[in-house]
Amino acid sequence: MHTDRRILIVEDQLLVAIDCELNLRCAGLQCVGVAATAAEAIELADRERPDLVLMDINLASRADGLHAATVIYERFGIRSIISSAHADAQRRAQAERANPLGWLDKPYTDAALVQAVREGLETLAREPAVGQSGSAALH
Secondary structure: OOOOOEEEEEOOOHHHHHHHHHHHHHOOOEEEEEEOOHHHHHHHHHHHOOOEEEEEOOOOOOOOHHHHHHHHHHHHOOEEEEEEOOOOHHHHHHHHHHOOOEEEEOOOOHHHHHHHHHHHHHHHHHOOOOOOOOOOOOO
């Protein structure tokens, strides 16, 4: 269904990242890479220009996933699905600058992961992409 859609996984727990990638690939989705830090996420987003980022909040860096998601959205117009076990009101408010497509509460099932990504892609298909300056972004 969305085999041409490209997903970037940002997750610092290696086994969780591998599991995410396997499940998304089995669902027919293309994964363009895995990042464990905010800097890696921003670099991969710039280089690969995925359609969507699956973004964990707690990363193996000082900068967290909310920072990375915001930078990726503001620079490249790429939106994220935020994944965290800590999705309290304060974090959700902090994430608003990143214009997330949704939230995936940890722990999640394989089916919930695939469903969240598919729903995010469906939302993107219905909306024009918006880049840093508010113009349509090509990626």
